[in-house]
Each structure stands twice: as structure tokens, then as C-alpha cells.
Amino acid sequence: MAREIPYIQAIGEAVHQEMARDETVIYFGQNLGLTEDDPYVKAFGGDRVRVTPISETAEIGMAVGAAFAGFRPVVQLYMAEFMLVAMDQVVNEAPRFYGMSGGEVRVPLVLQAGYGFTAGWAGQHTGTIYGMFMGVPGLKVVVPSTPADAKGLMTASIRDDNPVVFFHNYLMTLEHGDVPEGEHVVPLGEAVVRREGSDVTIVGIGWTVGKALAAAEQLAADGIEAEVVDPRTLAPLDVATIVHSVEKTGRLVVVDQATRHASAAAVIAAEVASEGFSALKAPIGLVTALDATIPYSQPMEEYLMPSEERIVAAVQQAVGSSPVAA
Amino acid sequence: MSENGLSKERLTWMYTQMARIREFEERVKRTFEEHPGVIRGHTHLADGAEASIVGALAALGPDDQLTATYRGHGYPIALGTDTKAMMAEIYGKETGICRGYGGSMHFVDVGRGFLGTSGIVGQGIPHAAGAAWGAQIRGKGQVVLSFFGDGASKQGAFHETLNIASLWKLPVVFVMENNNYQAYTRVEQEDANAAAGEPLAVKAKAYSMPGVTVDGGDPVAVHDVVHAAVERARSGDGPTLVESLVYRLSAHGNIIAPPGVPLHYPEHEAIHVFGNVEEYEAAKRGDPVPRFRARLVTDGVLTVEEADAIAEAAQQEMQAAVEFGLASPFPAPEKAVEFVYA
Numbered sequence: 001m002a003r004e005i006p007y008i009q010a011i012g013e014a015v016h017q018e019m020a021r022d023e024t025v026i027y028f029g030q031n032l033g034l035t036e037d038d039p040y041v042k043a044f045g046g047d048r049v050r051v052t053p054i055s056e057t058a059e060i061g062m063a064v065g066a067a068f069a070g071f072r073p074v075v076q077l078y079m080a081e082f083m084l085v086a087m088d089q090v091v092n093e094a095p096r097f098y099g100m101s102g103g104e105v106r107v108p109l110v111l112q113a114g115y116g117f118t119a120g121w122a123g124q125h126t127g128t129i130y131g132m133f134m135g136v137p138g139l140k141v142v143v144p145s146t147p148a149d150a151k152g153l154m155t156a157s158i159r160d161d162n163p164v165v166f167f168h169n170y171l172m173t174l175e176h177g178d179v180p181e182g183e184h185v186v187p188l189g190e191a192v193v194r195r196e197g198s199d200v201t202i203v204g205i206g207w208t209v210g211k212a213l214a215a216a217e218q219l220a221a222d223g224i225e226a227e228v229v230d231p232r233t234l235a236p237l238d239v240a241t242i243v244h245s246v247e248k249t250g251r252l253v254v255v256d257q258a259t260r261h262a263s264a265a266a267v268i269a270a271e272v273a274s275e276g277f278s279a280l281k282a283p284i285g286l287v288t289a290l291d292a293t294i295p296y297s298q299p300m301e302e303y304l305m306p307s308e309e310r311i312v313a314a315v316q317q318a319v320g321s322s323p324v325a326a
Numbered sequence: 327m328s329e330n331g332l333s334k335e336r337l338t339w340m341y342t343q344m345a346r347i348r349e350f351e352e353r354v355k356r357t358f359e360e361h362p363g364v365i366r367g368h369t370h371l372a373d374g375a376e377a378s379i380v381g382a383l384a385a386l387g388p389d390d391q392l393t394a395t396y397r398g399h400g401y402p403i404a405l406g407t408d409t410k411a412m413m414a415e416i417y418g419k420e421t422g423i424c425r426g427y428g429g430s431m432h433f434v435d436v437g438r439g440f441l442g443t444s445g446i447v448g449q450g451i452p453h454a455a456g457a458a459w460g461a462q463i464r465g466k467g468q469v470v471l472s473f474f475g476d477g478a479s480k481q482g483a484f485h486e487t488l489n490i491a492s493l494w495k496l497p498v499v500f501v502m503e504n505n506n507y508q509a510y511t512r513v514e515q516e517d518a519n520a521a522a523g524e525p526l527a528v529k530a531k532a533y534s535m536p537g538v539t540v541d542g543g544d545p546v547a548v549h550d551v552v553h554a555a556v557e558r559a560r561s562g563d564g565p566t567l568v569e570s571l572v573y574r575l576s577a578h579g580n581i582i583a584p585p586g587v588p589l590h591y592p593e594h595e596a597i598h599v600f601g602n603v604e605e606y607e608a609a610k611r612g613d614p615v616p617r618f619r620a621r622l623v624t625d626g627v628l629t630v631e632e633a634d635a636i637a638e639a640a641q642q643e644m645q646a647a648v649e650f651g652l653a654s655p656f657p658a659p660e661k662a663v664e665f666v667y668a
Contacts, residue, residue, distance in 0.1 A: 026459075026463070047462070047463045048463060050459075050494070052490060053486070053489060053490060053493070055486035055487075055489065055490060057449075057452065057482050057483045057486050057487075058452045058455065058483065058486035058487045058489075058490050059452075060452075061449060061451070061452025061453055061455070061456065061483055061487065062452045062453070062455050062456030062459060062487070062490070063456060064452070064453050064456060065393070065441070065452060065453035065454055065455060065456020065457040065458070065459070065460070065470075066456035066457065066459050066460045067456070068393075068436075068441040068442055068453060068456070068457050068460075069391070069441070069456065069457040069459075069460030069461065070460060071460050071463070073456070088446055088449050089449065089452070092446060092449075093444055093446070093449055093453070097432075097434075097442050098665055098666075098667075098668050099427055099665045099666065100424060100427055100428040100432040100434075101424050101427065101428060101432065101434045101442065101665075102422075102423075102424040102425030102426070102427040102428065102665060103425070103664070103665045103668070104423075104424065104434055104436060105434055105436060105441070105442055106668045107668075108668075137666050138666055138667065140667070161667075161668035162667050162668050236667070
């Protein structure tokens with residue numbers, strides 16, 4: 001049975017349910033489980049729920065070691081940028097052992113990292129940095145865009161035998177949506193079509209899925225039917241579903257909160273240009289954040305970000321373009 | 327006959343493992359000369375550290391675990407990993423312990439408790455602590471040894487991990503093999519404690535855990551110190567930092583060179599960087615393998631014939647390992663993408 005709960009609560013519910021289901025799931029990070037009344041400590045005890053110092057290298061490195069020892073650690077990192085001080089563990093340790101050992105060692109762990117907090121957090125706490133991780137072989141990258149997916153993808157991430165970076169969007173923290181109460185699994189690596197349409201494909205990622213859907217409604221009023229695809233997982237990327245949609249619509253606009261040259265949009269555009277070029281009737285549109293450090297002041301911050309207006313304009317340009325092939 | 331409570335059988339086992347590690351490393355080194363091109367990349371040898379490795383591992387129980395570094399050939403040899411598969415791995419063959427995916431720097435043998443080796447300095451230290459956290463949760467009395475070098479103790483990973491391990495009283499023992507060189511740099515050039523004339527074990531003080539310095543050329547002394555640390559960890563009293571003073575008898579690694587330049591082992595940094603021949607010669611005179619052999623013979627633990635037989639068996643074993651490695655096939659190229667996701 002589904003009921004409306006916020007996005008962030010859906011994530012916590014998945015962690016809690018998986019900890020109840022599997023005693024090898026352990027949960028740790030800074031400023032959590034501080035008292036006996038903490039719901040995780042209460043349910044699972046202080047052995048499996050532990051507060052850490054501000055030591056991301058040790059936290060993520062210990063998650064790798066606990067995974068070696070048969071556990072499924074979930075590291076609460078709060079902000080995605082905090083991974084940057086432990087980049088070796090995220091990029092060059094956790095995802096490397098399975099390959100380096102010829103399949104002997106598995107490293108199941110989840111790094112829960114909030115991203116995209118473009119709400120006045122200025123230059124160092126607003127980054128949409130999944131693009132840095134989606135090209136790392138062995139690492140899975142998850143970007144839920146709804147509360148239900150947040151729960152289902154977290155469940156799948158914990159059960160996955162690989163290291164997973166779970167990027168949840170800070171702007172969506174309190175967005176409500178229907179979420180199944182019991183076990184809910186959304187498989188990793190499967191995109192979903194959020195809205196069907198025949199004129200243009202809009203790929204949204206995380207927070208920008210909602211923007212894409214809103215833009216699609218505006219466009220529908222003008223007689224343009226947009227299909228909105230949500231990859232949900234950036235690594236592995238479900239290229240087939242995106243290309244399939246483009247084959248139907250002939251046009252593609254990719255919307256990404258990341259700065260353009262570090263965006264997932266750039267990779268998606270390259271894949272479609274490579275795998276679906278013959279279906280394209282217009283150049284691929286990229287609606288991303290502009291390549292700049294995110295400013296503190298609101299008008300400047302908003303100027304950099306993708307918006308419904310920019311999506312609508314990009315679609316109108318794509319639809320209005322002359323066909324590149326007859 | 328026994329020493330410090332170690333039986334003749336145990337002491338013989340220790341010498342045997344030291345002899346096997348030495349012979350394995352000699353054969354790796356000789357491969358560069360005898361079979362040019364067979365070994366690629368960067369290979370790091372444990373010759374000189376045999377007593378430290380074996381003494382420490384002798385303190386472990388059957389369910390205990392360890393992580394180590396890219397200088398990681400010695401540990402699995404002592405644990406009983408097949409040396410044929412190890413040599414084949416260094417030669418990049420499909421019969422290698424990691425099927426040719428890892429090479430010299432990334433040995434692993436989970437079944438024997440050897441959980442993995444990071445090739446990045448210091449980064450394996452939190453892995454050991456994470457495994458120790460797992461052991462603490464399981465509550466079955468397992469202990470994890472974390473092996474690393476003196477250079478690693480300047481990494482944030484070292485400091486962050488020692489803090490948490492002490493705070494959480496994790497069942498882990500940190501074994502720092504201090505060989506006096508951080509790659510090519512002398513320890514006094516890069517370590518504040520060394521520069522001040524203090525042992526590196528004083529770093530333990532900052533994290534409220536015992537710090538002990540031991541002669542890493544004496545396997546019995548290393549065993550005793552690590553054994554006490556393991557028992558402390560097992561009883562729930564938390565970690566210890568053991569500084570084991572060793573002298574690696576080979577250079578940091580083979581030369582770093584682009585394709586086409588034959589790889590080889592240069593002279594030790596004491597000689598080729600610092601021109602300090604006497605330091606190196608003194609270390610050779612103190613070589614822990616013949617030193618331990620002489621001690622066991624003098625003490626009547628081994629006869630000369632028995633010691634010779636151990637050395638002879640090690641030579642035969644490693645000759646077979648080299649032959650196996652050379653004769654083994656390479657992996658099929660398309661296997662390269664087999665182990666991306668589990």
C-alpha cells in the first residue's frame with residue numbers, strides 16, 4: 001500500500017527496512033545515531049549504527065574493508081562534495097577490487113550523497129558531481145527523481161554487490177509522493193519513460209526530471225508532445241531506452257543540473273549521437289548549468305541553472321530545425 | 327627446544343616461510359634478467375622484511391585476517407597461497423591468483439584471510455579497520471592485521487583510521503614496516519618524528535593507543551610484540567601500533583620506464599641515490615634470513631642438514647613456480663571486460 005511521504009523519508013525507510021531484513025547491513029557517518037532514542041540505534045543497536053568523526057577517507061575506506069569482511073555498509077555522507085576529500089577510496093579503491101582480483105573480491109557498499117543544493121549554498125556545497133563518477137568502471141551511480149524511486153533504488157543499491165553512489169537531490173528533500181510501504185525495489189540500470197510523446201525526447205536527470213515534465217506540459221499546450229525519459233541510474237546507463245525513444249521522436253533535448261562539461265548530459269548526447277544518429281532530425285539540445293562556480297546570490301544562481309523556460313526554448317529550437325536527413 | 331614459548335615446530339615453520347619468501351623474491355628479481363619482458367609495470371619485493379612478515383603472521387589464529395600493500399608477496403606465501411599461481415600472476419597469466427587482472431601489486435587470497443592489497447600508499451589502512459569493525463560486530467574474536475610502510479604514516483588515511491580504531495576499540499593491529507625509505511626519500515627527510523630522533527611509534531600517542539618499536543629482523547621478537555597486540559585486540563582493549571624496523575635489501579621497485587626500455591632492478595637507494603655503500607653493506611651483514619638460520623642451528627632447533635633441506639625445498643618450489651608461470655597461457659584478450667560489475 002502506498003502513501004505520501006517525503007523523498008528523504010523514503011530513502012531512510014529503505015535503509016531501515018534493509019537493515020531489518022539483512023543483519024549484514026550497517027549504517028554509519030557523521031552526526032547520526034547520537035542517542036539511544038535514534039530510530040536506527042533503537043532498532044539495530046550501536047554496533048551496526050555508528051557515528052564517525054569527520055574522516056571521509058576512513059569512513060569510506062572502512063566501508064570497503066567491512067564489505068571485504070562480508071558486510072553491506074551504507075555510508076551517510078550528507079553532501080556529495082564530501083566524497084572529494086576521499087576520492088581515492090571512492091574512485092580508486094571501492095570499484096577496483098572486483099576487477100583487480102579477477103572476480104575474487106566483491107565490494108557491496110552504498111555512499112549516500114546529497115547533491116545539487118542550489119539554494120544559496122554557494123560554491124562548495126551545491127555541486128551536481130555525478131558526472132565525475134559515472135565514468136568509473138565498477139562504480140554504479142544512482143539518481144532518483146521521485147520519492148518512490150528513492151526508496152526502490154536505495155533498496156536495490158543496498159542489495160547490489162557493487163559499490164553504489166546514491167545521489168539524492170537536496171532541493172527535493174521534502175517533496176512528497178506515493179511510496180509503497182513494504183518492500184519496494186527499482187532495479188538499477190533501467191530507465192523509465194515518465195511521459196509518452198511523439199515529437200521530441202527530453203531526458204531529465206534527478207531534479208531536472210520534474211523540470212522536464214513541467215516543460216512538457218507547457219509544450220503540450222502549443223501542440224508539441226514531448227516524451228520524457230528518466231535514466232534513474234547513470235552507471236550502468238540504459239542507453240537502449242533513450243535511443244529507442246529518440247528513434248520514435250527524432251529529436252533529443254537533455255536536461256541536467258550539472259555544469260555542461262561535467263554533465264551526464266554530455267555523455268548521453270554522445271551515446272545518442274553514436275548509437276542513434278540516423279534517427280536524429282535535429283541537433284541534440286543540451287540544457288545544463290553553465291560552466292561556472294555556483295554563486296551565492298539568488299539571481300546569479302538561478303541564471304546558471306536549467307529552467308523550464310530554457311527547456312521549452314531548446315525543444316522549440318529542436319522541433320523548428322530543418323531535418324538533417326530526409 | 328623452544329624460544330619464548332614457540333615450539334621447535336613453530337620455529338621451523340617460521341624459518342621455512344622466511345626461506346620461501348626470500349627465494350620467491352629472488353626468482354622474481356632474476357626474472358627481469360633471465361626472461362626480459364615477462365614482468366610488466368612495477369614490482370616491489372619483500373626481501374629483508376621476511377622476519378617481520380613471518381613473525382607477525384605467526385601471532386595470528388586461523389580465523390584472523392589481514393590487509394597489506396603493493397609490497398605484498400610475502401604474506402600470502404607464509405599463509406600457504408600457491409606460489410605457482412602467485413608467480414603466474416606476476417607474469418600476467420590466466421593461471422594467476424587474480425587471473426592476470428591484478429599483477430604483483432594486488433594479490434588477494436580471501437580464503438586464507440588475505441583480504442586485499444591496495445596499490446595506493448596508506449589507503450589499505452582503513453580497509454583493515456573496516457574488516458575489524460565487521461569482526462567486532464560478529465563478536466567471534468577475530469583480529470585483523472594492517473600492514474603498511476613508514477611512508478603511509480604521513481597519509482590522512484593513517485591518522486583518520488588510527489583515531490577511529492582507538493575510539494571504537496577495534497580488534498586491529500597496525501604493523502608499520504619501517505624500512506627507512508619512503509620510496510627513494512630517507513625517513514628523516516619526510517617524517518617529523520624521525521627528524522626529531524624519535525621512533526615513528528610515538529604517533530600512537532596521539533591516538534591513545536600503545537606504540538611499540540621492535541627489531542623487525544628478529545621474527546621471535548616481532549612475534550612476541552604482535553602476539554601481545556593481537557591478544558589485547560582480541561580481548562576488546564583496542565589497537566596497537568607496532569613499528570617494525572626492517573631494511574629492504576632491494577630497491578623500492580624495478581625501474582620505471584616506458585615500453586621498449588628493458589626493466590631491471592637498480593641498486594638500493596642507499597647506494598644509487600645517497601652513495602652510502604656502508605649502510606647497505608651493514609644491512610646485508612644483518613640479513614635476517616641467514617641470521618635466523620644461524621640462531622636456530624646454534625640453539626639446536628635445526629641441524630645444518632635440516633636448514634639446508636628447507637632452503638633446497640624452497641629453491642625447488644620456486645623453480646617450479648617460475649616454470650609454471652612461463653608455461654601458462656595469457657588470458658584471452660576479450661576477458662578484459664569480464665569483471666566490471668559483480
